[in-house]
Amino acid sequence: MLPDQLLAFIQSILQSLSKDENNQIQDFSKLTVEKPKSLSYGDYSTNAALVFAKNFKKKPYELAKLITEKLDLEPNIAKTEIAGPGFINITLEKQALGCIVNTIIDKKSDFGKGDFEKDKNINLEFVSANPTGPIHIGGARWAAVGDALANLLLFAGEKVEREYYFNDHGNQIDNFVNSIIAKYYKNDIPKDGYDGEYIYEIAEKIMPLAEKKFDKLESLNDLELATAKEFIREKSVNIMFGEIKDSLNNFGTHFDIFFHEDDLYKTDEVDQAIEQLREKGYVYEKDGALWLATSKEGDDKDRVLKKSTGEYSYFAADVAYYKNKRDRGFGTCVYMLGVDHHGYIGRMEAVCKAFGDKPGENMIFLIGQFVNIVKNGKVVKLSKRAGNIITLDDLVDAVGVDAARFSLIRSAVSTAIDLDLDLLVSHTNENPVYYVQYAYARCSNVIKNALQFGVDIGKIKSGKGFDSSLLTQTSENDLLTTLASFPDIIKMSAKSFEVHRIARFLETLASKYHTWYSHCRVLPNTPDEIGDLHFARLALNCATAQVLENGLNLLGVSAPKRM
């Protein structure tokens, strides 16, 4: 009997009781069936009596009594108990508890998969770093979390595409180009420019080509200089963007779409978007500039679409970009931003409303706090412009992809995390990822040993040749109920866009497995001693491996067969 079956059963009991009492319950959303905190409470626990006591105008304990009377009639339930203020603790019969092993083995990599509304069609935009430098540590957090979130949502049954918004024009890029030129001629880096070894490397590659084509830059007139700069811009942005893509690939993060800001202008979409909003009465002219009345929809102030110089603002492109996403059929546009851009939410939600959409439904913001790098107990101030950034590549070089991804994912994005690089480098074993991976390696090793004993693992993996009701030890109960909670974890994490829950679940699961492993021997010392209990435990071992693998896959962390 799986948790969701138990939930459905309790729901039906409540319904039948409410008929008796001439009382209808409509909303069951608060009803839960959970693994209780303490093992001594049983396998599962429900809050049914606490939540619905008022509907029945009874004290929780009295309602609990009515419910348990019905629960006790179910053959799969071994014992019920009313505890605390009115919790009902439920202990299942061993065969009902162990059947989760069969389910997992049967569903394999699909175990935990959900079937959400597919019509949502989610666009997940993340990283979207400007090509003015390598991906830094903050981008790395999103690269890990965004990718894992996409995996999670897909697994939960949503339709999702990963998108990177590639901004290759504007002031930042001009600063980038000017910095490259300055660096090459050993001039001072311009104010708001970029510095660092990578600028020099790009300059070394591009500038000789530029000089060959245009002559020394100082000898050019304004028009020629502009042409030369455009040449440098195109080449250097391409190099930078190539490096960014390589870093992301290295990190195991892949995008379905790389969207170029340029395309919005090429196709006139910016004008079209502005026109649409103008028809709705949101656009006006003031001081020679074109404005969007975002304050009508809750923003602090109105925003400029077209500057008095005649150029479009970056914001104008964002407006068009949102419309573009919606026109491409995305019902939900998720923006994953760093805290330094959270001021941006107000105006974008206003845009969303101006188009007649709903923020929170068509437009969702996930705000990620900073990742601080700590050295000698102190937070190091990093800046792309100062050139002392810690890049994604640095991080991967230092700790590897698995450890980097896991440590970035396991914390909620709403909390700032401090990464002590020295600690990560010198004591890599402290990273919980190894704890989880080790559990998987142990599972795999047990399977390997069983094969050497001549056990037909294929038979077990096909769900035959074992009796899961033989799994009666406390540590086995604990492991079984933890495995059974995986689908719920998926559902909850997907609903709340919180991937860190998956990482935390895996840590818990690994812990339960390690405990079980040290308490219950899976295989005997010699092949001829193998009995039914060993087969049952081998099945549990395989089921655990499967769930660990499913979870690690979602996070983009490898599941090694040996360590």
Place this chain on the structure above:
RNA sequence: GCCCACAUAGCUCAGCAGGAUAGAGCAUCCCCCUCCUAAGGGGAAGGUCGCAUGUUCGAAUCAUGUUGUGGGCACCA
């Protein structure tokens, strides 16, 4: 000044659609390999959940206020 996040063990963080004795890892201190991988297990110690009010049968969790920290307030992107 206005706006947004965050505050839980020595450190890094979970827990927050209100629920039972607030958890994990690391660090500290004990114990466990003649036994499937000790990157493991068992145990000890460690807390006024920033502070104060309120909401209720019940608050780390919700609301208000307050303090502290980080961030944002451009015809920059």
